[in-house]
Amino acid sequence: MTRFPTAGHLASWAGICPGNHASAGTSRTGRTRQGSTWLRTALTEATHAAATTRETYLAAHYAQIRGRRSVQKAVGAIRHDILVAYWHIVADNTVYRELGPDWAQRRHGTDAQQKRLVAQLEKLGLKVTIESKDKAA
Known part of the structure; x- marks a missing residue:
């Protein structure tokens, strides 16, 4: 059992x-x-190191x-990513798994969106059949 119940609690602390x-009703950026x-200094140094790596999720996310x-x-976003990853490694007692530089594209791509929408419709009790749109017609 960890001291923080969620990764959000650790990041907030x-x-x-x-x-x-x-x-x-107007939202603006706020100070952290x-x-x-x-801890902030150590995470900032880790962020700068991660940002200069090649073919990694953290470097691609930083550049984006x-x-x-x-x-x-x-820098703030990658610091948060590193801290959340650390929490999951400790809480779940698992090893770090690199997501890859194209993770955002895989997550939000058309194939993932199609899979997500089909799952939502099937969860509502509907039977889904997928047909590709014929470009010749």
């Missing part, structure tokens, strides 16, 4: 979770909590966020 600032200085937002937002 460490001050690594994203901040939240909402008022009158202070948390542990030494850095392109859309900023370097600091990307």
Whole structure:
């Protein structure tokens, strides 16, 4: 049994979770909590090391966020990813499994979406038959 029941609890305690600032239905980016200085420093160093690796999930995720937002937002997101992965490794007593640089594409691709939608329809008690759209017609 770990001290933190979920990975979110650990990230919140460490001050690594994203901040939240909402008022009158408008949400803005918020500051993160202070948390542990030494843990934040260690995770930042690990993030910079992970960002320079090749063909890894963390490097691809870092590059994706850095392109859309900023370097600091990307560092914060990868710090969070590393901490969540650590929690799962400790809590589940398992080894780290690399997801690969194309994990986001595999997760959100058309094949995954089709599989997810079929499962939802079957869960509602419907029988699903899939036919590909004929391009010749």
